Amino acid sequence: MLRYTLRQVEHAVAIWDHGSVAAASAHLGVAQPTLSASLAKLEEQVGLQLFIRHHAQGVSPSPAGLAFLKEARNLLTHAQDLQRDTLAAGTAVEGQLSLASFATIAPSFVPQLIKTFTSLHPKVTIRMAEGTQDELLRGLRGGDFDLALLYDVDMPEDFAVTPLASFAPHVLLPGKHKLTRLKNVPLIALKAEPFVLLDIAPSRTYFTRILENAGLAPKVAFSSPSLEVVRGLVGQGLGYSILVTRPFGDHSYAGEELAVRPIADEVERGVIALAGLRQMRKTRLVSAFEAHCVDYFRTLPT
Amino acid sequence: MLRYTLRQVEHAVAIWDHGSVAAASAHLGVAQPTLSASLAKLEEQVGLQLFIRHHAQGVSPSPAGLAFLKEARNLLTHAQDLQRDTLAAGTAVEGQLSLASFATIAPSFVPQLIKTFTSLHPKVTIRMAEGTQDELLRGLRGGDFDLALLYDVDMPEDFAVTPLASFAPHVLLPGKHKLTRLKNVPLIALKAEPFVLLDIAPSRTYFTRILENAGLAPKVAFSSPSLEVVRGLVGQGLGYSILVTRPFGDHSYAGEELAVRPIADEVERGVIALAGLRQMRKTRLVSAFEAHCVDYFRTLPT
DNA sequence: AGCGCAGCATCGGTAAATCCTATTCAACGG
DNA sequence: CCGTTGAATAGGATTTACCGATGCTGCGCT
Numbered sequence: 001m002l003r004y005t006l007r008q009v010e011h012a013v014a015i016w017d018h019g020s021v022a023a024a025s026a027h028l029g030v031a032q033p034t035l036s037a038s039l040a041k042l043e044e045q046v047g048l049q050l051f052i053r054h055h056a057q058g059v060s061p062s063p064a065g066l067a068f069l070k071e072a073r074n075l076l077t078h079a080q081d082l083q084r085d086t087l088a089a090g091t092a093v094e095g096q097l098s099l100a101s102f103a104t105i106a107p108s109f110v111p112q113l114i115k116t117f118t119s120l121h122p123k124v125t126i127r128m129a130e131g132t133q134d135e136l137l138r139g140l141r142g143g144d145f146d147l148a149l150l151y152d153v154d155m156p157e158d159f160a161v162t163p164l165a166s167f168a169p170h171v172l173l174p175g176k177h178k179l180t181r182l183k184n185v186p187l188i189a190l191k192a193e194p195f196v197l198l199d200i201a202p203s204r205t206y207f208t209r210i211l212e213n214a215g216l217a218p219k220v221a222f223s224s225p226s227l228e229v230v231r232g233l234v235g236q237g238l239g240y241s242i243l244v245t246r247p248f249g250d251h252s253y254a255g256e257e258l259a260v261r262p263i264a265d266e267v268e269r270g271v272i273a274l275a276g277l278r279q280m281r282k283t284r285l286v287s288a289f290e291a292h293c294v295d296y297f298r299t300l301p302t
Numbered sequence: 303m304l305r306y307t308l309r310q311v312e313h314a315v316a317i318w319d320h321g322s323v324a325a326a327s328a329h330l331g332v333a334q335p336t337l338s339a340s341l342a343k344l345e346e347q348v349g350l351q352l353f354i355r356h357h358a359q360g361v362s363p364s365p366a367g368l369a370f371l372k373e374a375r376n377l378l379t380h381a382q383d384l385q386r387d388t389l390a391a392g393t394a395v396e397g398q399l400s401l402a403s404f405a406t407i408a409p410s411f412v413p414q415l416i417k418t419f420t421s422l423h424p425k426v427t428i429r430m431a432e433g434t435q436d437e438l439l440r441g442l443r444g445g446d447f448d449l450a451l452l453y454d455v456d457m458p459e460d461f462a463v464t465p466l467a468s469f470a471p472h473v474l475l476p477g478k479h480k481l482t483r484l485k486n487v488p489l490i491a492l493k494a495e496p497f498v499l500l501d502i503a504p505s506r507t508y509f510t511r512i513l514e515n516a517g518l519a520p521k522v523a524f525s526s527p528s529l530e531v532v533r534g535l536v537g538q539g540l541g542y543s544i545l546v547t548r549p550f551g552d553h554s555y556a557g558e559e560l561a562v563r564p565i566a567d568e569v570e571r572g573v574i575a576l577a578g579l580r581q582m583r584k585t586r587l588v589s590a591f592e593a594h595c596v597d598y599f600r601t602l603p604t
Numbered sequence: 605a606g607c608g609c610a611g612c613a614t615c616g617g618t619a620a621a622t623c624c625t626a627t628t629c630a631a632c633g634g
Numbered sequence: 635c636c637g638t639t640g641a642a643t644a645g646g647a648t649t650t651a652c653c654g655a656t657g658c659t660g661c662g663c664t
Contacts, residue, residue: 002308002381007651010304022611034652036612041650046385047392049583052445055660056610060445063400064391064585071384078380079304082373083348089366090349098365143354143362281351283366309622324640336623338642343621357631358639 006079008042009072011035012050016069020058093288094123100145103130103200104227104245105272109296110149117292124285132225133201140277146286149293151244152273153202160278162290164297166269168262169210172234172241175250175257179240184264187214194221194239198230207242210267228253244270272297308381310344311374313337314352318371322360395590396425402447405432405502406529406547407574411598412451419594426587434527435503442579448588451595453546454575455504462580464592466599468571470564471512474536474543477552477559481542486566489516496523496541500532509544512569530555546572574599 014024015035025032043050050065061069089095101110106128114126129145136148140159155161171185179185187210195211195218197204204223211218221239224230227247234241235256242263250258274293276286316326317337327334345352352367363371391397403412408430416428431447438450442461457463473487481487489512497520499509506525513520523541526532529549536543537558544565552560576595578588 002312002385004308004385006304006306006308020611021613030651031653032611033613033615033654036614037651040613043583046388048388048585052443052579052582053612054443055612055658057661058611062445062582063398063448066445067391067398068384068388071387075377075380075384078377082370082377083304083306085373086348086350086370089369096365096369141354141356143364143368146365277354280354280364281345283350285366322640323642333624334640335625335642335644339622342642355641357629357641359632360640 003045004042006076008038008045009076011038012042013069013073013076015039015051015059016061016073019060023058089283089285091284092123093121093285095125095283095285097124097126097147097285097289098129098145099126099147099149099289100129100131100136100139101149102133102136102151104198104203105149105151106130108245108247109272113149113293113296116296117289120292121288136275140275146276146280146283147289148275150273150275151202151206152271152275153206155273155275158278159275162274162294164272164274164293165300166271167244168269169207169242169244169267170246171261171263172231172243173259173261174234174237174240175259176237177240177259180259180261182261182264185261186264187211187216187267190218190240191216194219196221196230196233196239196241197223198225198227198241198243199223200225203244206268206270210242213267214265231258232256234258305347306344308378310340310347311378313340314344315371315375315378317341317353317361318363318375321362325360391585391587393586394425395423395587397585397587398427398429399449399587399591400429400431400447401449401451401591402431402433402438402441403451404435404438404453406500406505407451407453408432410547410549411574415451415595415598418598419591422594423590438577442577448578448582448585449591450577452575452577453504453508454573454577455508457575457577460580461577464576464596466574466576466595467602468573469546470571471509471544471546471569472548473563473565474533474545475561475563476536476539476542477561478539479542479561482561482563484563484566487563488566489513489518489569492542493518496521498523498532498535498541498543499525500527500529500543500545501525502527505546508570508572512544515569516567533560534558536560 011024011028014028015021018024018027021035021039022032025035039051046068048064048068049062050068051059052062053059110128118124118126129139131139133150136145136150137156137159139145140148152161152163171190173180179189197207197220208218222233224233227243227245230241230243232252232254233239235252235254235258246260250260252258274290276282313326316330317323320326320329323337323341324334327337341353348370350366350370351364352370353361354364355361412430420426420428431441433441435452438447438452439458439461441447442450454463454465473492475482481491499506499522510520524535526535529545529547532543532545534554534556535541537554537556537560548562552562554560576592578584
């Protein structure tokens, strides 16, 4: 339990600096009796007489008071530094931003976002994390992240979601598959084909919903939580897949040729969004990054 | 102007440590609504949301809040250290004591006082200063010294004076002086002799007063503010002197023989005292040193 | 020597902050 | 669906912070 206040320390140090209660009073813009009382209270609280009173000639620190005042000034500086840093954190675009991203989204956009944002705001550092939708939401709620880049699917009410862009899903086929001769693939054409499912929440339900809406009961031959593994499985001719994320180059990690075809049907698009906790008051930094993301995605082809 | 209080910081850090307002409330011994309000106020003042509220599940720091809290804990520790040190300074016998001494008294007593006191209280350091009576009083008033060891002569009302011991003045004669055959020297016997005056306030007036009270109009042949110079002058046969301070050994610095004789008359004794500013509230250290001085001088022959 | 001035302390009053108890509200777990 | 947990709100009492006005005391000036 602390027995003195920062205000008292502020007053005492000002009195020290100005050599008198009256001078400090004028400088601080508080009444002289206020300072007098504040000092008397502080002396009582710490059990030390800090100043010697000279009638009509100001005050001077006692030996013990001098020791206190030196340390008190350090404390005051410390407190002022903290205030300055904190006000800056609230109002300036600087400091650290904790950004999380859904694993399959991250490689396509996050490096560019970080690059463009930090070159606009050099005093910002961005800490990255990746995870499943679940982990992202948990992390946002737990205060581990400021923002998360994810698919706007099944978002609970307590998140503030800013849609950034929507992308049409595509069909991924082995390079030599017979359907590759089509420019657009109607989903019904895949009815008999084995399906390779990207098995991460919420993608799993999103992809199966697309197929079911088209009247298919997809035969899930294989599934994996890894985008690259799915592409590898398709590359091996083990089935087709439906994906949103489309890396550069139509080859799997192992080099098998892949074919990407638009879906002929009208289907629900994948909406990439930036999410934050609704109850969180945003710092300037967070708002600025949010605005930057909106800008950035507006420049991209959907 | 600081916009937050140490109390608020104390509360916020406790909430962080305990993971919930309720737990911190129990631990701090303050009501839960008090903490809740205190935290809300702090967040408003610094313009940052520090914690994310989880209904019925406590709170957790936000990313920005975490940065604040880490620094805030440092500040809190700093403030607690200052409080601990200051309370110790007021109540424990430790820290620094600023002691001044009248120049002619210092060599005879101060080293012993410091030695015995610091061996009793090893955590004490003593800073020494010497000066004329005038400088001592000015230093006490200005807060440069805690205490001063001096002669209790002409002490203004605003000093608290603790008499320690009184010493009879003695006559100092050249070793071969004819009066050395007397065991006690009546002052009247010095009537025609040249007088060497130790010329420091207040010693000067004290010595001349002694002679005048005995009906002598002393012929001041030489004077010096230095005790050792006075003894040297007497050693050279240039006159006699009246002194209180009696160094060990009856020789001047230069080696001339000196003779010390008690005064036969009843004369005003020199009173050594410890003085402090009356308005100063004493620390434990100062009181302890004062008591030690009283003890120490009680053991000495007067 | 007296008087004005400078500067700290005290007083009375008001606005604000602090802290309490009691209550409400929202989410989670069984 | 209900009980439990834990934060927020409401209302009220006490304490604190601050102000203006005034008192007090030593210093310097005339």
